[in-house]
Amino acid sequence: MAARGGGGMTASTRLAYQYVVLRCVPRVDREEFLNVGVVVYCQSADYLEVAWEVDRDRLAALDPGLDLDQVCEALTFVEGVCAGDERGGAAGAKPPGQRFGFLKAPRSTVLQPGPVHGGVTTDPARQLDHLLSKLVT
Template sequence: MPAPSSFDYAIIRVVPRVEREEFINAGVVLFCTTQRFLGARIELDDARLKALSPEVDVDMVRGHLESFRRVCEGGKDSGPIGRLPQKDRWHWLVAPRSTIIQTGPVHSGLCQGPNPEPRLALEHLVDTVVRVR
C-alpha cells in the first residue's frame, strides 16, 4: 500500500453580511505538497445562501468562488495570482480576509487507504463539511 501523504485544507465560506459574522460553507481548498496538488471544490447551496441573506447577489458570489478554482488550476488564464508557484497560490487563497468570501482556519489531514489521492480527500471533505444531508 502506498505511503500516506499529508495535506492542508481550509473551508471556503460565504459571509454575505460580514458585520453579522454569519456564514455558510461553500467549498474546500486543499494543498498536498508531496503530490503537487492544489485544488478547490465549490458547491454553493443557493437556497441556503438566500435564506441567510435574501438580498445577496448569487451570481456575483459564484463568480468570486470560481476564482478559487481558477487560481488553484493556475496558468495564464488565472490572473496574476494564478501564475505564482503553487505554494504561494495556496498561501494567498487561505490568507485572512474580511470580505464576502473567506476561508476558515487551515487544518491538516492524511491521504491514506488503497488509493491515497488528494482529489478523493477533497471530495470526502466536501461531503463532510459542505453538503447538507
C-alpha cells in the same frame, strides 16, 4: 470543477495535506456564514484543487439581497488560482504553495477562508471529495 490528478503516487503512499473551508459570509457584521467549498493543498503530490457547491436557497435565507452570481464568480476565481490559469489573475501565475498561501489568507469579503487544517491521505483528490461531502453538502 477542474480535473484532479494524483501526482503518480502509489496507493500506499501517505501524503500530508492542508485544507481550508471556504465560507460565504453575506454580512460580515453579523458573522453568519455558510460553507461553500474546500481547497486542498498537498505539496508532495503537487496538488492544489478546490471543490465547491453553492446552496442558493440557504444563502438567500441568510441574506435575500446577496448577489449569488458574484459568489459563484468568486469561486470560479479560486478555481483559476488553483489551476494556475488566467482566471486566477496574477495569483494564478505563482507556484502552488504561494497560490495556497494566497487562498488561505484571511480577508473581509463575502468569500472567506476558514482556519487551516491538515491531515494525511493516500489520495488528495478523494480526500477533497470527502471533505466537500462532510463539510459543505
